[in-house]
């Protein structure tokens with residue numbers, strides 16, 4: 504009998520398994536592949552590696568803007584793919600080593616809940632039952648599709664396949680302009696593919712800051728991406744060497760369609776019906792203060808949880824919260840108010856806290872914006888499009904922030920503290936930013952928000 508059995512070795516599950524050592528818990532981690540999950544194997548890490556490869560390519564392409572003369576760059580696709588695989592292997596190998604060091608028993612196989620405290624695991628050598636005083640379910644998610652877009656891995660693909668394309672596709676239609684769709688649009692256009700993005704909602708990055716979405720759309724359009732917002736696509740027509748994507752009375756012909764319409768929870772067949780956990784459209788309901796389901800001793804974390812963001816760092820935080828409750832009996836809830844949400848496009852889009860619309864529902868708000876166009880460091884690196892925006896309650900604390908621009912995903916973190924600590928604009932503005940940095944744009948925004956603008 505283990506203190507803890509974790510089913511699923513992605514960010515939610517492996518964070519729980521690793522963190523348990525702080526309390527001296529014995530842990531078994533049941534994983535049907537290799538620990539790492541979507542994030543390490545076919546999500547965050549490989550996608551960001553491809554984005555960086557595309558950035559290097561685009562930087563070389565535009566080197567003459569800086570007086571650096573080169574011949575036009577060429578892609579060695581196999582070398583780039585090898586690099587992506589090497590990065591994944593480095594991190595997956597590091598995780599395996601860490602799990603071993605923390606004495607986590609990794610059991611390879613498909614896990615299924617079998618009543619309270621029991622998990623039956625289909626391993627290569629048959630089925631075995633693993634028992635735990637507590638069980639955390641962390642089985643993650645899979646790419647969804649829509650009717651008329653059956654995934655064949657060739658002409659109609661998901662991000663799983665796109666990360667392993669054996670060569671650069673010339674013409675790509677992306678169905679779904681959310682975070683994953685936009686990241687692929689950004690990297691593909693930088694690698695000189697023709698890209699069409701279809702989004703049913705009125706803006707790309709639906710639900711996010713409309714001005715940020717507009718800014719990203721403008722910059723990607725300038726680099727050749729064609730956006731079709733408020734547009735529903737008809738069923739794809741697969742030809743012998745192309746695919747046609749119909750919309751309205753028109754259509755586009757491409758080599759491949761990447762479907763990125765969201766991710767569904769992996770909760771089919773994991774035995775939830777053998778417990779009293781409540782499941783809503785596949786997502787598991789939990790008490791968000793402890794991550795415990797309606798079944799005592801059964802917890803859920805990560806992408807399968809109902810109502811929380813499908814992000815790796817949310818999974819980490821939920822894993823930690825669940826383990827803390829299991830070990831101490833005390834609730835240490837995740838602070839969902841200040842979780843950064845980053846889209847790693849070029850330029851990056853990062854948000855934290857309430858959106859403007861959400862803040863307006865709480866009362867009167869004050870929005871302050873500062874553009875990157877006059878920021879020294881942004882001009883130096885030739886990336887001075889975009890802005891920093893803070894959203895504060897009138898005469899009250901900063902409740903949300905948006906950054907669109909270079910390294911926005913790094914810069915958002917100081918605004919995370921402002922939101923998390925409910926800082927007043929004047930309190931946050933009291934600190935001095937180094938010059939010349941991109942972060943000065945945050946400092947300038949805070950000064951303006953405090954009613955004392957500088958530049």
Ligand SMILES: Cc1cc2nc3c(=O)[nH]c(=O)nc-3n(C[C@H](O)[C@H](O)[C@H](O)COP(=O)(O)OP(=O)(O)OC[C@H]3O[C@@H](n4cnc5c(N)ncnc54)[C@H](O)[C@@H]3O)c2cc1C
Pocket residue numbers: 510511512513514515516517533534535536537538539540541542543545546547548550612613614615641642643644662683769773804805806807813814815816817818847
């Ligand atoms: C292309 C892409 C890019 C992304 N980029 C980012 C990003 O930049 N930042 C970010 O925060 N998030 C990103 N995400 C989302 C992120 O990957 C997920 O939020 C995160 O991986 C969820 O963690 P998880 O532990 O809940 O599930 P997963 O990572 O999906 O892991 C679940 C694990 O459980 C295993 N499993 C499933 N069922 C069973 C079973 N019955 N028995 C045993 N094992 C099982 C699976 O094999 C898997 O290893 C991205 C996702 C994609 C697809």
